[in-house]
Amino acid sequence: MSGEEEENAAELKIGDEFLKAKCLMNCEVSLILEHKYEQLRQMSEDPLNQVSQVFEKSLQYVKRFSRYKNPDAVRQVREILSRYHLTEFELCVLGNLCPETVEEAIAMVPSMKTKGRGLDEEAIEKMLNDLSLIKTFE
Amino acid sequence: MFLNVQLPWNVIIPAENLDAKGLMLQRSIIIRLLDEFASKKATKELGYYFALTTLDSIGEGKVRQHTGDILFPVVFHGITFNLFRGEIIEGVVHKVLKHGVFLRCGPMEHIYLSSTKMPDYRYVPGENPVFLNEKLSKIGKDVVVRVIVLATMWLEVEREFRALVSLEGDFLGPVSSF
Numbered sequence: 398m399s400g401e402e403e404e405n406a407a408e409l410k411i412g413d414e415f416l417k418a419k420c421l422m423n424c425e426v427s428l429i430l431e432h433k434y435e436q437l438r439q440m441s442e443d444p445l446n447q448v449s450q451v452f453e454k455s456l457q458y459v460k461r462f463s464r465y466k467n468p469d470a471v472r473q474v475r476e477i478l479s480r481y482h483l484t485e486f487e488l489c490v491l492g493n494l495c496p497e498t499v500e501e502a503i504a505m506v507p508s509m510k511t512k513g514r515g516l517d518e519e520a521i522e523k524m525l526n527d528l529s530l531i532k533t534f535e
Numbered sequence: 536m537f538l539n540v541q542l543p544w545n546v547i548i549p550a551e552n553l554d555a556k557g558l559m560l561q562r563s564i565i566i567r568l569l570d571e572f573a574s575k576k577a578t579k580e581l582g583y584y585f586a587l588t589t590l591d592s593i594g595e596g597k598v599r600q601h602t603g604d605i606l607f608p609v610v611f612h613g614i615t616f617n618l619f620r621g622e623i624i625e626g627v628v629h630k631v632l633k634h635g636v637f638l639r640c641g642p643m644e645h646i647y648l649s650s651t652k653m654p655d656y657r658y659v660p661g662e663n664p665v666f667l668n669e670k671l672s673k674i675g676k677d678v679v680v681r682v683i684v685l686a687t688m689w690l691e692v693e694r695e696f697r698a699l700v701s702l703e704g705d706f707l708g709p710v711s712s713f
Contacts (some may be wrong), residue, residue, distance in 0.1 A: 406621035406684070415617070421537040426614060429588055452573070455585060455616070455642040459537075462625060489536060490623060494681070496706070504705040505623050 409508040420485040422492035424463035582617030652701035
């Protein structure tokens, strides 16, 4: 088990290329696959549809763990979370786990509590409230 | 965590598959790329190669000297999956053993939650073995558990990752909303 630069997602130490990459929430992956992959798969001439076991299981996982199903709701979740100066990584952890209280949110994404982030408990509370509204109307 | 990455790739089309019509060529390239992407499975740097989403560009083909194949440099977007130390994830239990359980998360199946990292839970043997705590909270097959990633390991030969996770932390444990 190695961690060359002591990787730690709780402190957002996850390597520059990942910090800058676009992260996807499970619900976003689910939607993308519903549209794009079917298109690309149909282009393959293989009648047996050699989609691997691993892919199928992953697809099942992503569908089951999508907290939001409606494409508009998914878009709104990203939009709301984007207003709070979070990194892509933090945004997706919150969108995937849907914490209900401020304490839970901070436990899920401890890096939010780092000094100088400008994310006090009030801001986090507001963020969670906005998210729960989407769920109500989904 | 799923990531959307842009990657360069070299697709090699055998000379006999080349067609005069441009559309057939693009189709050949996509199919080839899909196959190679699927068979790649995972790399140490980027994690699991999960799905190809868009083909962004196809560069000019270059003839390879000795084989007569054409090499097309392409750029595409794909979804990859990686687990990070310290990340909190939700996994599904798919195997229960005396000393711990195995979880599945995304494409990863070898995520191990040791009994030593399940404080207050004890093993209950039987036809459907489970881990049980005093409050009768159960960790067994098909239960969803929220855990923190302690460490990950890349296995070169199998081209797979393994991960060690733990329940030690606030708000971790079995999740009932699934």
